[in-house]
Amino acid sequence: MKYRETIIICLLIFSSCLENKKSDVSYSSKPNIVFILTDDQAWNVLGKDGRYEFMKTPNIDQLSREGLVFENAFVTTSLCSPSRACFLTGSYAHTNGVYINEDNDPDPNVPFLPQVLQEAGYETAFVGKWHMKPGAEPREGFDYWLSFDGQGKYINPPLNEDGRDFIEEGYITDILTDYAVRWLEKPKDKPFCLFLWHKAVHAPFTPAPRDSAAFPEALIPEYENWYHDMENKPEWLRRGWVYGVHNKNWKDSEGKPVPEKIKPRPWDPKNPKWMNYLRAILAVDKSTGDIRHCLAELNILDNTVLVFGSDNGYFLGAHQRGDKRLMYEESLRIPLIIRYPEMIEAGIKNSELVLNIDIAPTLIELAGAKVPGEMQGASFVPLLKNKVVDWRKSFLYEYFQEPYAPGFVTVAGVRNKRYKYIESTDMINDINELYDLETDPGEMNNLVNSPEYQSIKSKMISELERLKIETSYFDPEIYKE
16 A cells, blocks of 8 residues: 555656646747847947957857847837837837837837737846836836936936836946846746846947046047048038037028038047947946856856847948938948847858847747737848748838937938938938949949939839838828927
């Protein structure tokens, strides 16, 4: 009798172990997700890119060696708030309702990535810069929240943790990383998605104190298109360059003469602002290494989809500019690296056109959930598997004029793998732009009126109109006076 009882007890224990094992397998079959996003990071400033030989970003470079680098990743609006909404909704700005900076959160009727993940059984956390509707209070869709109002501060920032306001001493990139690590280390019984969205490297460019004197002998390499005189560019671009793009300056310049070409300013290879911009990236690299190390210590690194990207590009001297917004390559192109060894072969590159609106459907598919049909982006999971698929041949770009900087006018454009066409939709007496990116990667030679390119121009205009119809494009115009 005792023998039979012992056998029964052993079978019950074994059965219980099997059930627990099944639970573990079910959990591990859904990958964890860590989405690291920087602010205003140019696509080519990492050590691996080689443009800035003095830049050392060993942790992000390691990520690229272990994962997949998208060589043609773009945002559909090169502006902080709209782009962030695009990442979270998988939809264009004209669809998700976030047209300009610091105005509103995404339309609640549009599918929202963190909520879709929650419904799929994920625990979600947001740590960092929200920068859409003003206010630091928690948003729906996140089980844990650590953020700040607007741009926040680099040093001793005010923060909000799950509704509690306080001030934390220290440097913002390090602080956000510490909170992210603490959250990762807490016991979890679900797969998770952590959004670690940095303030860095947005202006005012402020490196960590330990990096404030980094690369003292360095010289910033110049862009060839810094010296372009803007001849044959739209007049509104030259007007903004001469008189200024912000509200009063732009209004005061109405009717004033605009030169046919401009005289470029001298290049400063030790520009202190741009030096501090580059120095601020060093803390982001350290943060990335700290997150990777934490995941490794928890023994979940290889079951985690680790995404690194930026909310938009940055000129950093290209086209004599230090901003974004315009539909030039340095503005709308972003770094995008994904590590997930269970699916992605290490060290590969992909040249397809991928967009910020593709991130949400991709992560949802990786999580084993159904991608909402309303999302306008496409899951690039097949590209992660290094498959040859019929992928997009072009994409729509949009930017809507902001009240505080009317010198950046509303534009809509289309880019394919070789050509780019840009319409300044409100400037009816001005010219539009057409570039052959293969022969003119610096976008200095506007071909819109070139006889040899009229057939290309017609095709690009037709493609732009097709994309507008396909995406139900409209210009809200509610912010215009």
